Amino acid sequence: xxxxxxxxxxxxxxEFYYSGSEDTLTRPxxxxxxxxxxxxLYLRTNPAGVTKDLWYHESGCxxxxxxTRNTVTHEILATERVADRKxxxx
Amino acid sequence: xxxxFAKSALHGQKPLTRAGVTLSEEVLGPIxxxxxxxxxxxxVAAQLGGFPAPNRREGNLLWTGPEQAFxxxxxxxxxxxxxxxxxxxxxxxxxxxxETNKLLARLFPIDPRSLTEGTCLRTPLFHMSAVLTRDDxxxxxxxxxxxxxxxxxxxxxxxxxxxxxxxIAG
Numbered sequence: 401x402x403x404x405x406x407x408x409x410x411x412x413x414x415e416f417y418y419s420g421s422e423d424t425l426t427r428p429x430x431x432x433x434x435x436x437x438x439x440x441l442y443l444r445t446n447p448a449g450v451t452k453d454l455w456y457h458e459s460g461c462x463x464x465x466x467x468t469r470n471t472v473t474h475e476i477l478a479t480e481r482v483a484d485r486k487x488x489x490x
Numbered sequence: 491x492x493x494x495f496a497k498s499a500l501h502g503q504k505p506l507t508r509a510g511v512t513l514s515e516e517v518l519g520p521i522x523x524x525x526x527x528x529x530x531x532x533x534v535a536a537q538l539g540g541f542p543a544p545n546r547r548e549g550n551l552l553w554t555g556p557e558q559a560f561x562x563x564x565x566x567x568x569x570x571x572x573x574x575x576x577x578x579x580x581x582x583x584x585x586x587x588x589e590t591n592k593l594l595a596r597l598f599p600i601d602p603r604s605l606t607e608g609t610c611l612r613t614p615l616f617h618m619s620a621v622l623t624r625d626d627x628x629x630x631x632x633x634x635x636x637x638x639x640x641x642x643x644x645x646x647x648x649x650x651x652x653x654x655x656x657x658i659a660g
Contacts, residue, residue: 407544412599459614
C-alpha cells in the first residue's frame with residue numbers, strides 16, 4: 401500500500417501511522433451536551449465503501465493527512481494535509 | 491577541570507568500500523534547526539539567503555519538514571522570525587560515494603533515481619528517522635547520533651550482501 405503525501409510525494413505505507421476516522425477533527429462545542437460528545441468520541445460508522453481516515457507521516461515530513469479511500473476496492477481516492485485545510489503555509 | 495575533546499559519533503571508524511560504494515563518517519560541525527513562525531518564512535529566507543522548498547536543499551539549508559530546515563552552520567539572530575535550536579552533536583552524518591542506487595534501494599523506501607543532486611528527503615532508514623540528501627560530493631544520510639552505529643551496521647551489512655550477490659553473478 402502506498403500513500404501520496406502532498407508534500408513528500410508517493411511513499412510507502414511503513415512511513416505512516418494510522419490514527420482512525422477523521423471524525424475526531426470535528427469537535428462539538430463545549431456545551432453541546434453528552435450525546436454530541438459521546439458521538440464524537442465513541443460512535444464510528446464502518447462503511448463498506450468510501451471512508452476518510454487520519455494518517456500521520458511519521459517517518460516523513462510529520463504532516464497529518466486526511467486519506468479518502470474505498471474499503472471495498474482498497475482504492476486510495478485522495479490525500480490532503482490537515483494543515484492545508486486550516487490554511488497553514490507549506 | 492580535565493582536558494576534554496569532542497568525539498564524533500563514529501570516532502575512529504574507518505571507511506568501508508564494497509560493491510563500488512564507499513561508506514564513511516562525515517563530521518558536519520554546527521547544525522541549527524530553523525522552524526519558521528507562521529507567516530515569517532519570507533523574512534527568514536531574507537536573513538538566511540534562501541529557504542528550501544519541500545524535498546530540496548538550498549546551499550547549507552536542508553529541508554526537514556513543513557516550514558522547517560536544518561542549517562549546517564551557525565544561524566544569525568532570528569528572534570521573532572523562527573525558533574532556532576542547536577542540533578550540533580545530536581545527529582550523525584554518513585557519506586556514500588560511488589554507485590549508490592542499488593544500495594539505496596535496499597535501505598530506503600523511495601526510488602533512488604529520484605534522489606538527484608539538490609534533493610533532500612525525510613524518509614526512514616529501516617526504523618530510524620533520517621534525512622537523506624545528495625550534494626555535489628555524493629549521498630549524505632543524517633540519523634540521530636544515538637543510532638549512528640546501528641545505521642552504520644545496517645548500511646555495511648547491505649553493502650556486504652550487495653557485493654556477495656555481484657560476486658555470484660560474476
